[in-house]
Amino acid sequence: GQNIDQPTEMTATEGAIVQINCTYQTSGFNGLFWYQQHAGEAPTFLSYNVLDGLEEKGRFSSFLSRSKGYSYLLLKELQMKDSASYLCAVRQTGANNLFFGTGTRLTVIP
Amino acid sequence: DAGVIQSPRHEVTEMGQEVTLRCKPISGHDYLFWYRQTMMRGLELLIYFNNNVPIDDSGMPEDRFSAKMPNASFSTLKIQPSEPRDSAVYFCASRLGTGGRDEQFFGPGTRLTVL
Numbered sequence: 351g352q353n354i355d356q357p358t359e360m361t362a363t364e365g366a367i368v369q370i371n372c373t374y375q376t377s378g379f380n381g382l383f384w385y386q387q388h389a390g391e392a393p394t395f396l397s398y399n400v401l402d403g404l405e406e407k408g409r410f411s412s413f414l415s416r417s418k419g420y421s422y423l424l425l426k427e428l429q430m431k432d433s434a435s436y437l438c439a440v441r442q443t444g445a446n447n448l449f450f451g452t453g454t455r456l457t458v459i460p
Numbered sequence: 461d462a463g464v465i466q467s468p469r470h471e472v473t474e475m476g477q478e479v480t481l482r483c484k485p486i487s488g489h490d491y492l493f494w495y496r497q498t499m500m501r502g503l504e505l506l507i508y509f510n511n512n513v514p515i516d517d518s519g520m521p522e523d524r525f526s527a528k529m530p531n532a533s534f535s536t537l538k539i540q541p542s543e544p545r546d547s548a549v550y551f552c553a554s555r556l557g558t559g560g561r562d563e564q565f566f567g568p569g570t571r572l573t574v575l
Contacts, residue, residue: 383563392551392566393503400561437503446491446555447516448564452502 352376354451356438361457362428370423370436370454378443384412384423385437387453393437397423425456433458464567466552472573478540481570484533485554493553493564494527494537503551509535542574 353375362368374382381400385393399405399414399421411424423436435455439448465484473479485492493508507517512529520527524543529535539546549571553564 381561392568394566395563398561398563446510447493447505447508449505450503 352440352442352449354438354440354449356436356451356454358452359455359457361459362425364428364430364458364460366428367424367426368428368456370425370438370456372421372423372438372451374419374421374438374440374451376419376440376442376449379416379440380443380445381441382412382414382421383439383441383448384421385439385450387435387437389434396436428458430458430460432456464552464554464565466550466567466570468570469568470571470573472575473542474575475543476541477574478538479542479546479572479574481537481550481552481572483535483537483552483567485535485552486556486565487533489554489556489565490532491555491557491564492529492535493555494535495551495553495566497549497551497569498547506537539572542572544574547572547574 355373383398384396386396387393397412399412404413409426414421435453437450437453439450441448467482490511494506495503497503506519507527509529527537549569551569552567555564
């Protein structure tokens with residue numbers, strides 16, 4: 351089976367840095383994805399990690415520790431448009447589908 | 461490319477009626493996924509297809525739900541009869557490839573309300 355834990359909600363200030371954590375349990379790991387979903391819209395791909403370490407893409411970075419079953423998404427220089435839900439998802443070995451967490455709703459305040 | 465296309469965008473129906481949701485994947489993509497999203501349960505996979513063949517339908521709630529993919533450019537998700545607990549946003553997603561960082565592209569979703 352699979353299980354993903356993320357905080358339900360977070361609030362951060364415009365211009366600040368926020369870290370959204372994700373812990374997972376899965377039998378056979380083959381990648382971790384982060385998706386962004388604005389209210390009323392579809393999820394869109396943000397990042398992918400399969401090896402331990404940090405992947406950086408502009409203001410967003412994603413970290414993975416496979417031994418700890420842990421990932422985080424780091425958002426720098428927060429902007430109001432970053433207010434959205436952030437979904438952590440894992441793929442099992444040999445699988446083609448993703449298992450999603452329930453998401454973290456981030457609110458950026460002025 | 462227009463991206464993944466879903467129709468209708470909104471559907472309001474009465475309990476007991478048949479509902480059909482439609483999806484056109486991105487051209488050339490060989491995987492198609494149907495998801496359901498609710499506040500309580502988040503984004504749940506219902507079924508996915510590879511080259512038009514259903515691979516895993518273990519997420520389909522019950523026999524009232526069925527999905528087909530008659531060709532590479534079209535899929536349907538049918539609920540018959542519909543019930544109020546089926547109210548949710550239904551997303552279709554497609555993907556090219558079999559691994560690595562191949563990302564799924566989501567359609568805009570169909571918001572279904574069953575009264």
